[in-house]
Amino acid sequence: MTIDVTAQRAIPVPPEEVAAYAMDWRHDAEWTQGIRTAELTKEAPGGGFGAGAEVTRTAYFLGRRIDYVLRVAAHEPPRLLDMVSVAGPMPMHVTYSFEPAPGGTLARIRVRGGGGGFYRLAGPFLARKVRGNLDKDLRDLEARLTGRE
Template sequence: MAVVDVRVEALIGRPVDEVAGFAGDPSHAPEWYANISSVRWRTEPPVRVGSRMDFVAHFLGRRLAYTYEVVELVAGQRLVMRTAQGPFPMETTYTWTPAGDGTRMSLRNTGRPAGFARLAAPVVEAAMRRATTKDLARLKALLERGTRR
């Protein structure tokens, strides 16, 4: 079975608590993920283990609607979410570590695509790597400019 495993990192010139606080709040995802158009909470914020959110994204010309559930949270260090439903079973892991005066953020997506995505797993993986690299660059620019909402 095809497996997609994409991990990208960025060094962000802001403190860990600021980066983790912003990036670890799913409500902010549409601000820095180019492909995510909306997030709707199924459970009450703030984020915690068991939180569920509906995401709508557009990827490779397709509209994707899926629900993420938070399965692990270590405040300021690590957040792990898994799709609870949707077309592409996926796990997303954010980690934040101090790096000098800033933060090293890692974003990892792993999953087992089904249907069309399974057949095109190498293309999907390459597209995900490009997209997440751009997303982290967008997050970095947003936080370092101080223009976030």
């Protein structure tokens, strides 16, 4: 079973502000469903966060603890952050994109992946759950940036 789920939301904040917050791994646990910790475990070749950097996350999904590492494949602020898993229970590709929109930003998150074992058995339920989580992530992102928490 593979999933390919996208969620998007118009956020009444400029793209530079949305991207600066959302692309900063130090904020992951504040607005991303299930993430308890995120740590920069490998810097980009030029130092800091950018293409080639790796972030290790601990999350809970469907009651299970998941530890995984995402490598930054593309980092083009304020437009794009693209990450692929290099360690974890299943292959995963996460893309955050931010486009100017009337009155603010169109924020989009896309998650693609293939599930093995338990996740393969979950079938369509898994895709629905991921979609629900992404929708909530974007609502929480907007609430944090607009002060409407």
